[in-house]
Structure formats: structure tokens, C-alpha cells
Amino acid sequence: MNLPLVSPIPPPDQELLLKSCLFNDDLLKKAFYAWKNLVNFETDIYHHSFRQLPLLYFNLSKNGIDDPLMLRLKGIYRKSWSKNQLLFHKAAKIIKLLQDNEIPVIVIKGIALSILVYKNVAVRPMADIDILVPVSKAEAAFGLLNQSHWISIDPANDDYYLKNGKSLTMTDEDDTELDLHWYPFFECFDLMNENDFWDQAVPVVISGVKTLALCPADELLLTVVHGLMPNVEPPIRWIPDSMVILTSTDLTIDWTRFLDYAKKFHVVIQIIEGLKYLKETFNAPIPTHIYSEILQLKPSLTDKMVYKYGKRQGVFVYHPSHEKLAFLYTDFLKHHPTKNIFHRYVGFLKYMRNRIKGKPVFRIMIYYLSFFIKQNSRKWSGKLIAK
Amino acid sequence: MELSEKLKVNTPNVVHETIDGEAILLDLNTGNYFSLDGLGAVVWEFIDKHGNWVKALEIMKSANVGQEKSVTEVVTNFVEQLCAEKLLVPLNDESRDDISQEIASQLAAVAHSFASLRINKYSDMQDLLLLDPIHEVDEKGWPESRDITETESPEKE
Structure with a gap:
């Protein structure tokens, strides 16, 4: 079966920007000045590139780079810090509400990555709050949030999504978005055991509230699968997110678990494509034997179908x-x-x-x-x- | 206002970070955003780490011999404002009295600029978050808007 795969490779300008965010010393300087020559800061910074700018500021500052852009980059960093702090604060209230009603919560994506991986509130701008609750508690969590004035953005289809989806998006009176997940990604739908992802969850504190985050292997899997999802414009953020997980000296990735879950949830193509790109372009520190094993994986028909049709957008009947x-x-x-x-x-x-x-x-x-x-x-x- | 000698950051309501010599502070309850430059950031860090603002004052007075009265007035006013904004609250435990040589030297080195000690306050976070940080800001970057008439100007205190 010849399925057209969406390339995970960002265009040259974005790749240079990512290298400027992730590399150090001479490699950083080379990438940063090449990026500056290639783009007009006033006109060429679109959504996905814009979201990398706080990390760019952080990395340039860490490497002692002085540049006329630094003051505006610092402003972008300040704004990201402020917005994320407000989201953390709101997330903590939501987590407390659910925990008080015996619904455990795992924070995923932005919040978890900021605290456990980047260890910095500003460098990873967030547009929303992503939380995961057990599949069996999804309806109860949704009901509780509804009572607390979080409203679904597609109320006509709430029942449909609760039965057939992986998450529901809700907003509050300030238009803050909350993604309530019961599956970390759609490919897990119906294949996940109750304990999957929860059994190795790690403790984390959000604005003074204790809760859980995915273990590094699971967070890496989620990041790569989400990043490699078929998209008109690939969300390049999966690259720095994955790289920082892979390079963090205090995080241990359980590669056996990572590969087992990739096979179980039929996301083999995503991890082959994703990790190959990270290794070849960013010299990701993937253990040699694991990398060889990944390259030797042969995607099955199911893997190919799941890659193309595993994540459906919107309601089935449409x-x-x-x-x-x-x-x-x-x-x-x-x-x-x-x-x-x-x-x-x-x-x-x-x-x-x-x-x-x-x-x-x-x-x-x-x-x-x-x-x-x-x-x-x-x-x-x-x-x-x-x- | 009667100031307690020992103070601490009003966590968890107040979050803060120091980036490249600037302390940025956010009151999560009110949404008010504050920025402290240069000496203000060092004084803030001193209080956060050691809790004793009077000791910071003593170091600053020693570095500005002959201007002790002015230093006392400026620093006291600065700390009073931080307390009035509920960014700092009284500290009751005695555990943080040891002053590291590093922060003391850092404070002494910038103490001569005491006259510039001030708090920049930005009080409409909803509007600030709508500000495009590439095109709608001045050369200092967000939250300083390019056209001061279009957004609320910072209240210099």
C-alpha cells in the first residue's frame, strides 16, 4: 500500500530556527545568523515559528549572544511566561476540583513539558491546558467541569465525543481552552488498558497542587505521535519537545516501554519517521541498539491504516x-x-x-x-x- | 505603613523570575504584572533569598556614604510599595538570615543607582496579552506598547 506520508521535515527557515533554539556555541551562531538572513523578522514569522521564539531567546541568552533582536525576543519571552503562569494557575484549580471528586489527573503536553522537561515556565508557549483522566472517569470529569462553567465548544456532539473520541475541548468565561483527554492520542482508542500510561506516571506539582505527569517514555511517544499526525503544516514544536526529553540528563527513557506502546497502538510509522529525522538532523542521543531496532521495524498494514486514518477529525457522519x-x-x-x-x-x-x-x-x-x-x-x- | 523587618514573596499568589537582570512578577489573583530593573531586581532577589530588607538597606547605605538619608527614603518607599501591592508579606520564621557574600557584593556594586529604584506596574493583563509582541511594542519589547496612546501606559511608582 502506497500511502502518502506527511513529511515531518520542516522547511529550511524553520529548521534553522530550531537549530538556533537547540544548538550551542558555533553551531548556534551559524544557524541563527543564517536564519536571520533568510527571514524578515517583521513579516515572515508565522504561528509555528513564533511559538519557538521564547526558546530562541533563552538559548541565545544562555550562549551570550548579543543581537539587536534580543530586546523584542525578551519581550516575547516575558509574554509567554505571563500567559503560561496564568494557565498553570487555572490548571491547578481544575486539577484540584477533579481530585476533590476522586478523579485522578495526568497533565500532558505543555504543562508537563514546561515543568519536568524544559524546567522553565516561558520557553514553551501554551495555547491551552491539556489534562488526561481515566477513560472510566471521562464523563464524570466532563460533568464536573460543566458545573464549574467550563463549556464544550461543540455541545451538540458531546455525547458522540464521549463515546467515540479521545478528548473534548472546553472553554471558560475568559475563553481559556481546556482539552479534557481520556486517551492521550486517538490511536489508543479502544486499545488502551485501564492501567496503560497511568502505571508509570510521575509526580508533578502545578502551582502548589500535586498531580501526575506521563513518564518520559510516554511523553516522548505522545510528542512524536502528535507531531507526526497528518497535517497541512506540521507542528514543528514536536522537534524541540522531543529533543529536550532526549537530551535531559535527569530523565530516563524506558525504551522497551516506548517500543512496546508504539507497536501496541500502531504508531510505528510515526516513531520511525520522527526519530530518524531527530537523529539525522539534530543528532538526537538515541541509544545505538534502540535506533537500529527502530529502523528495522516493518510497519504493518494496520500501522499504515492507523497512520492515515487513525485520527479522524470531527464527527464520523460528516x-x-x-x-x-x-x-x-x-x-x-x-x-x-x-x-x-x-x-x-x-x-x-x-x-x-x-x-x-x-x-x-x-x-x-x-x-x-x-x-x-x-x-x-x-x-x-x-x-x-x-x- | 509599618514595615516588618523580615519579608517574603507572597507565594503561591505571586510568581516571579529574574531574566537577564530584570525581575518579572505576576500577581495571579489580580493579573497585575510588575517589572523591576537593575537594582530593583537585585533588591528583590536579596529579599527573596534572605528575607531581610533592612540588611539590604544597610549594605546600600554603606555603599553610598553621605547619602544615607536619601537611600533610606528611596529603599523604604520601594519596599512599602512592594508590600502595598501584596507582592511581599511578613516572614515569621527566622531561618533565612544568612547573607551570601555573592548577593551582598552584587547589591553593593549596583547600590549607587539607588535613585532609579522603582516598580513598573502593568495592570490590564487581558489587554497586554492581546498585544502583538513583534509589531505592537517599542524597542524594549512586550509589555511596552509602541504607541502609548493605544494601550494603557505603565504606572511608574
Whole structure:
């Protein structure tokens, strides 16, 4: 199957910016001045680059670089620090509310990375608060937050997302965004045991409130999977986030767990692509034997389907038929891993019959056919052109 | 205002960080943002680490012989304002009296600029957070807006 993978490689200007954020001494100077020559600071700094500027300031300052941009970069750092502090403060209140109602909380992404990995409040700007609660407590957590004036941004589909999603986005009266997750990433949907991710969670304190964060291996997996998610514009932040996890001397990555989870949740393509890029471009300190093992991984059909269709955007019914079928086929493969082609196709028909109980069989066949044509049209058109 | 000799940062309501010689402070309850430059940042760090602002005053007076009265007035006023803003609160434990030579020397080295001791206060965080820190700020960077008439000017205290 020839799936077009979204490249995790940022364009040259962003790569230089990231090197300026992560490298030291001469390598930093070389990257920073090359970046400055390539971009116009007044006009060329868009969202994803902008979010790296506090880290750029921090790294330039640490390396004693003096530059006319420093004062404005320092201002960006101050703003990020202030905004993040306010988000931490709000997050602490949410965590306390949930804990008081016997709902444990793991902080993920920005808050966890800032405290445990970057150990700096400013360098990783956050747009929202991301928390994880146990799958079995998702509905209760959502209800509690609702009572505390956190409102879902898509209330008509709350029930749908609670049953079929990985998270819900809520906002408060100040328009602060909260992502309430019960799966760290969508690929875990239905594959996660209750204890997964929770069993190795590590303690963390947010604005005086004790809670949990993912262990380094799980946070790295989440960062890479999220970063490598199909996107029009890849969110380059996964690169510094991963690099800082990998280079932190006080964090120990359980690589066995990392690889086991990558296989279990069918995110093998993401980790191959992601870690290969980090190793080749940023000389990421991945143990040699682990890196060799990663490069030798052979993504299965399920891994490929999950990579392309594992994360669905929005509500299922609004997707075109061929995508719906791809989502269902991916779900089927996740739960019925088999290499036998006959079992894959016949099993899928049986699976579909169970999924759409009472609906006419010809409808399944139409979906199936449209999916098959869509998947193979590129191959057929290529052959026709070749002829 | 009667000032306690020993003070501490009003945590967890107040968060602070010193970056490149500037202390930035945020009151999480009010959203008020403060900045202390140069000497102000050193005095803030001295109080945060050692809790005794009177000792900071003594070091500054020793570094400004002949101007003790002015130094006392300026420093007392500065600390009073920090307390009035509830950034500092009385410290009751006795544990932080030891003064490191490093911070004492640092304070003595910049004590001559006591006349510049001041607090920059920015009180509308919601507006400040909307400010584009690349295009809408002056050469000092956020939160100093480029056109002072468009956003609230800092209250120099």
C-alpha cells in the first residue's frame, strides 16, 4: 500500500530556527545568523515559528549572544511566561476540583513539558491546558467541569465525543481552552488498558497542587505521535519537545516501554519517521541498539491504516463515504490483526454487518467498493499513464 | 505603613523570575504584572533569598556614604510599595538570615543607582496579552506598547 506520508521535515527557515533554539556555541551562531538572513523578522514569522521564539531567546541568552533582536525576543519571552503562569494557575484549580471528586489527573503536553522537561515556565508557549483522566472517569470529569462553567465548544456532539473520541475541548468565561483527554492520542482508542500510561506516571506539582505527569517514555511517544499526525503544516514544536526529553540528563527513557506502546497502538510509522529525522538532523542521543531496532521495524498494514486514518477529525457522519469506510476498516484491523488477506476482507464484511445492524447489505458493498476504488485509483491511473 | 523587618514573596499568589537582570512578577489573583530593573531586581532577589530588607538597606547605605538619608527614603518607599501591592508579606520564621557574600557584593556594586529604584506596574493583563509582541511594542519589547496612546501606559511608582 502506497500511502502518502506527511513529511515531518520542516522547511529550511524553520529548521534553522530550531537549530538556533537547540544548538550551542558555533553551531548556534551559524544557524541563527543564517536564519536571520533568510527571514524578515517583521513579516515572515508565522504561528509555528513564533511559538519557538521564547526558546530562541533563552538559548541565545544562555550562549551570550548579543543581537539587536534580543530586546523584542525578551519581550516575547516575558509574554509567554505571563500567559503560561496564568494557565498553570487555572490548571491547578481544575486539577484540584477533579481530585476533590476522586478523579485522578495526568497533565500532558505543555504543562508537563514546561515543568519536568524544559524546567522553565516561558520557553514553551501554551495555547491551552491539556489534562488526561481515566477513560472510566471521562464523563464524570466532563460533568464536573460543566458545573464549574467550563463549556464544550461543540455541545451538540458531546455525547458522540464521549463515546467515540479521545478528548473534548472546553472553554471558560475568559475563553481559556481546556482539552479534557481520556486517551492521550486517538490511536489508543479502544486499545488502551485501564492501567496503560497511568502505571508509570510521575509526580508533578502545578502551582502548589500535586498531580501526575506521563513518564518520559510516554511523553516522548505522545510528542512524536502528535507531531507526526497528518497535517497541512506540521507542528514543528514536536522537534524541540522531543529533543529536550532526549537530551535531559535527569530523565530516563524506558525504551522497551516506548517500543512496546508504539507497536501496541500502531504508531510505528510515526516513531520511525520522527526519530530518524531527530537523529539525522539534530543528532538526537538515541541509544545505538534502540535506533537500529527502530529502523528495522516493518510497519504493518494496520500501522499504515492507523497512520492515515487513525485520527479522524470531527464527527464520523460528516465524513465522505470512502473515508467512513477507511475509518471502519482501520478500527477493524486494530481489533483483528491478521496477515491473511482472506480473513481481512471477509472478516471486515462480518465486522461491518455487526457495526451497521439492520442496514441493507448492498450499502456495505457500495461503501466497500468506493473505498477499494479510491485506494487503488492512483495505482491504476499510474499504470494507464505508463502504457 | 509599618514595615516588618523580615519579608517574603507572597507565594503561591505571586510568581516571579529574574531574566537577564530584570525581575518579572505576576500577581495571579489580580493579573497585575510588575517589572523591576537593575537594582530593583537585585533588591528583590536579596529579599527573596534572605528575607531581610533592612540588611539590604544597610549594605546600600554603606555603599553610598553621605547619602544615607536619601537611600533610606528611596529603599523604604520601594519596599512599602512592594508590600502595598501584596507582592511581599511578613516572614515569621527566622531561618533565612544568612547573607551570601555573592548577593551582598552584587547589591553593593549596583547600590549607587539607588535613585532609579522603582516598580513598573502593568495592570490590564487581558489587554497586554492581546498585544502583538513583534509589531505592537517599542524597542524594549512586550509589555511596552509602541504607541502609548493605544494601550494603557505603565504606572511608574
